């Protein structure tokens with residue numbers, strides 16, 4: 001067996017183990033989700049009118065398209081290159097397909113899965129035509145979003161009554177504070193009364209950074225001294241939100257990934273405080289990931305999933321990377337929805353994620369050349 005073959009076998013065994021753990025977690029989550037769904041109908045938790053979030057004006061669509069340009073172009077080029085010297089489907093072709101997908105940051109696991117499925121379809125249906133094969137690959141990638149007949153639901157969940165609380169988690173530098181600032185501005189513009197809670201008391205300067213955003217957006221920030229207990233600050237924030245009829249509390253947290261136990265304890269304590277004050281909150285625990293870090297972001301996500309019940313992803317800095325394939329890896333390996341994408345450093349550069357538009361867009365150039 002070749003070195004690549006042995007490496008692949010080892011990775012596949014490892015992957016099978018990881019898959020087992022993920023499936024157990026997914027089954028647990030399904031059971032929990034069922035309980036939560038039953039509880040939430042009684043609790044009257046609902047989604048905000050989705051139109052309010054997903055309606056994009058022309059400017060926003062334009063920004064979205066520009067922000068994703070790098071990913072689209074590169075993905076298309078890589079797939080086109082795969083077919084440049086196409087001489088038929090053999091083992092080398094499938095190895096190249098896997099390498100191409102891994103290079104686009106789709107992730108090893110997803111790349112092998114796609115390649116295996118493409119191989120099965122080609123062999124079963126005796127497909128030899130290059131264009132048909134190209135279309136088959138794209139169809140497989142697109143189908144990652146519609147597996148099991150479930151359309152991705154990427155809407156944020158809001159309480160129908162009283163304040164909604166969103167907790168933002170993620171390691172330092174991924175764009176947590178910036179995303180909170182951008183979302184605060186977005187929801188304020190839509191008439192929501194927004195409160196920010198500066199619970200990253202760990203990193204020097206984090207509180208000031210959030211206060212800067214507060215000033216810029218014209219929204220109030222609840223803060224305490226550096227190194228103080230984040231749970232005490234979140235308590236003050238939810239109390240204030242209830243008393244003063246805020247619609248939304250956005251909570252910044254510290255992301256000390258290197259100390260998982262402390263991180264878990266801290267997030268747990270904050271959650272308990274929030275839920276004690278507002279029984280069905282937090283409605284969202286949003287993990288912020290930096291798209292430019294590719295597979296590193298996937299590893300961070302796995303740790304955060306083990307640490308807390310993440311409800312969705314905000315994927316930042318998509319404008320700065322050609323590694324948009326990570327969106328597919330997140331969906332396929334983590335079973336989480338990307339809810340918003342960061343497309344630049346300006347206040348308006350954060351858009352609701354539209355999976356269909358994104359996935360279609362990724363491959364439009366490639367399909368054009370393979371018509």
Ligand SMILES: Nc1nc2c(ncn2[C@@H]2O[C@H](COP(=O)(O)OP(=O)(O)OP(=O)(O)O)[C@@H](O)[C@H]2O)c(=O)[nH]1
Nearest residue numbers: 172173174175176177178206316317342343344345
């Ligand atoms: N190009 C681009 N830059 C972004 C985006 N989101 C955030 N940034 C930049 O990324 C840098 C880090 O963002 P922060 O918001 O400070 O990151 P953070 O996760 O809050 O970091 P800590 O406060 O250290 O936890 C800043 O320079 C932001 O302007 C994005 O979508 N696109």
